[in-house]
Amino acid sequence: MDVPYQYAGPEIPRGCLASKHTFAGISAAGSDTAHTRCHARRMDATSRNPRNHSHAAGQVFCGIIPPHLLDHLSRAESSTISGRARRTLEHDALQRTRRRLTTVRGLAAPAEARAGSDKPQRTIYDAEHTETLPGTKVRGESDPAGQDASVNRAFAGLGHTFDLYSKIYSRRSIDGMGLPLDATVHYGREYGNAFWDGERMVFGDGDGELFLDFTTSVDVIGHELTHGVTQYTANLEYLGQSGALNESVSDVFGSLIKQYSLQQSAEQADWLIGDGLLGPDVDKGTALRSMKAPGTAYDDDVLGKDPQPATMDGYVNTSQDNGGVHINSGIPNHAFYLAAVALGGNAWERAGQIWYDVLTGDGLAKDAQFADFARLTIDAAKARYGDQGEEHQALLKAWSQVGVTNNQGQ
Amino acid sequence: MRIQVRRTGGFAGIEKHAEIDTADRADAAQWDDLVERALADGRDTPPVGVPDGFMYQITVDGRTVYCADPRLTEHQRKLITRVLKEGA
Known part of the structure; x- marks a missing residue:
């Protein structure tokens, strides 16, 4: 079958299954290429920063849906497709074409837009x-x-x-x-x-x-548009740690957009994502995510508990959600919060500027890991504010506190 | 026929799972047609999808296909909606 709307970079979010997130009846598979790739990526990340994955020792295993399970599956007999469904399918084909186009980095804006x-x-x-x-x-x-x-x-x-x-x-x-x-x-x-x-x-x-x-929530609107900014700049792959960084960047600027619109300082801001979004059936919850205290946004009978970790100790390995992109984003989110509060004042000014410099700079690879991003922000703080500045120190401390780097930024 | 739907991703990143068994239902024949068409339109591997989009895994009697918003076919959308709403 065709593979119409995948990104050029990563394959699919199959991969590292954690003990608490497994498909029933599906065991780890052997020699698939994705399996190899998953390990290669993980080993690469580990070799660059041993602290990065130390929590996962003995816990992670990479697996995919076994090919044999897929092989014997019969395709359903085709039957007459109703006019409505056919139109839907044609629409889908158009969407896929557009998708392929828009994932290309640096897609030019229409000419009339540039004149704006x-x-x-x-x-x-x-x-x-x-x-x-x-x-x-x-x-x-x-x-x-x-x-x-x-x-x-x-x-x-x-x-x-x-x-x-x-x-x-x-x-x-x-x-x-x-x-x-x-x-x-x-x-x-x-x-x-x-x-x-x-x-x-x-x-x-x-x-x-x-x-x-x-x-x-205005931060949700800012979050979605920031996915657009990321698409046109670093184009972080929406998978694993780079995917969690993609999510975190959207949360960071989504929150900054709210703070800027309300002219709130880092101390005044609520640092919540999706404040006011939870409905009447949720008894215990304030928002969807908290950058100040990841994992505490909700704890409810219906919704469950906010699964976000604040530090690498709580990093979640899962094959769901493109490798937990909405879960592990709590770690870089919290690093930003810590740096912004340590610096004080308006978070969009210095902390936000540093994050923006990294997002739009040349150093951020599409498959960047947390430690790569941390080092780039530390470097960006030095470049913009000097290595004796409080910005540099605040970032060293923030990334160290969330367990991504040590206090030397390594 | 046992139909399972697992929805992952989404802005909130909250997983939702439901299943129904049509053997217990008077409208089993309707489900047969819907399932056949939804599976025919599915993919054998999960698509990456779009940022914050829902991703779906549909399993019927051991066969699993994948699809993702905003590119569901009419039948996939109908099946997913019904199972998540009526299933347990």
Whole structure:
């Protein structure tokens, strides 16, 4: 079968299964290439920084779905596809083509976009509870606010995001060349999620029970758009530690966008991701993630417990969620928080600038590991503020506290 | 027929799992057709998907296929939605 919308880099999130996250009845496989690759990657990371994976000794094993399980599977007999389904499939094929294009680093913005000013060019679409993208255009840049609160929140959130990147980091939109900012709201029915599809932010209304409307939190909007910034810059592979870094960068700038819009200092900020997003069925929870105290955002009968670790001691090896990209992001998230609070003042100024320098610099590889990112931020702090500066010291301490490097930054 | 759906990823990164057994159901025949079409459209290996997108693993009587938002077919979407809603 064709493999239409995979990234050029990593294969699939098969790989390191931890004892607490296994597929029932599926054991570790032997000599598949992915198995070898997984080990190679892990050994490489370990050899560069032994501290990085020491917690995992004796716990990690790499496995995939056994090929024999897949081999005997029969393809279902094809039958007449209804017109509606055929249209869906055609739509999918178009999406896959677009996807392949947008994963190419440095995709040029349309010419008309480059001619833009330092003002955003926002367009909000309404999926009208379907899962067809982009949906119907409901608000453009020059249109006044309407009655739909989701549309208005998305529009405002795009503006806050554009402002931080533009005014603080002199970045013109997510690609640096004035790319128009698009968002789709009311995606699907009772859809409890938001994502970046390579071209736009997409927001569901939530299921009304566990999750509310995903446009509720400006940090969620900033998070999604920052996936766009990452796509156009470091293009961190959405898998394992580089995937967790991709997620963490989105949380960091998502939080900074909220802090900047509220003009909150590091001390005043709540450092929560998705504050106000949890629905009425969640009794014990404040948000989806906490950068200040990863693992404490919720602990609820229905939702379970926030699985994020704050330090490498709690690093979770799993094959789910592209290798736990939303789980282990807690570690670099907490490092940023520690550095920002140690420096004090506005987190977007020095700590944020250092993170931005690394994200957009030449040194960050697509498959960067936590330790690589840590060293780059330490180097960036030295380059921008000097090696005797408190910035350098704050970063050495922060990465050491979360167990990614020692207190020498090694 | 035992149908299992596992949803992973998503902005919250919270896993959801549900299954149903159509043997106990009066509408088993409807499920047969839906399952056949959903599996026919599935992939044998998990796609990387998009940032924060849901990823799905559908297992029917031992056969597993994968798919991911926002590129579900109509049948996959319907099957996943029904199992996650009606399943245990």
